[in-house]
Amino acid sequence: MLKELNPLLHSQLRLAVMSILLSVDEADFVYLKEQTNATAGNLSVQLDKLSEAGYIEVEKSFVGKKPRTVCRMTSTGREAMAEYVEALRGYLTGI
C-alpha cells in the first residue's frame, strides 16, 4: 500500500531547499533564493517551517552591517528526507 508522503517535504520549494542542503553542507538565504527562483517572502516562510520542524538549522548573523541567514540540514531532516524518498519510491515503481 502507498505510504503517506510527509506533507512538509512534499512541497516543491521546501523539497528544493532540502535537496540543496543535502548536497551542500550549508547555504545562505541569498544562495537558496537564487537556486530555487523563489521570492524572498516565500523562501522566508518555508525556511521557518523547515526550521520549526527541526529539519534545518537557521543561523542569523551580521556580516559587517548586512544580515546573513545561513541554513544547515539537521540529522532529523536527513532522516525525514530518507523516509520521504522511500515513500515516494512506492509511487514510482514501474517507471
Add this chain to the structure above:
Amino acid sequence: MLKELNPLLHSQLRLAVMSILLSVDEADFVYLKEQTNATAGNLSVQLDKLSEAGYIEVEKSFVGKKPRTVCRMTSTGREAMAEYVEALRGYLTGI
C-alpha cells in the same frame, strides 16, 4: 538547475491515482478509493482535474442500476508522468 514539478502531479492523491493507473491498465472509482484511502469527494474532485488535463480518461456507465466510473491513463498522462519523474530525480540526486 532544478526543474518545475508539474503541480497537477505533485499532489499525493493525484500522484497515487496516476501511479496506480500506470500499473493497472484500468481501475474503477471504488478500487481507486480503496487503494488510496481517499474520501469519495476528494477522489471525485481529483479525478476531474486529471481528466480535464487529459491525463486520464473517465468513462461513466451503469452496471445494472449502479453507476460505474472507470479510469484509464492516456498517453498524455504517461508522458506527463515521465517528465514529472525526470524532474523529480533532479531533487533526489545524492540520495
Add this chain to the structure above:
DNA sequence: TAATGTAGTTTATCAAATAAACCAAATTTT
C-alpha cells in the same frame, strides 16, 4: 416503510502557497 448501503457529485471550509507590502540599513545617483 423506514433505515442502511452504494456510488458518486457539489458545496463549504480549512490549510497551504504565493505575492505584495513593508522595514532597516547601506549604497549609488544626481
Add this chain to the structure above:
DNA sequence: AAAATTTGGTTTATTTGATAAACTACATTA
C-alpha cells in the same frame, strides 16, 4: 547632501488547493 535604489530580509494579505461535510439518486434489507 538629498533622493532613489539595492540588499536582505519579515509580515500580512490574497489566491489557490486540498479536504471534509452535506447532499443526490437509486437499491437493498429489516
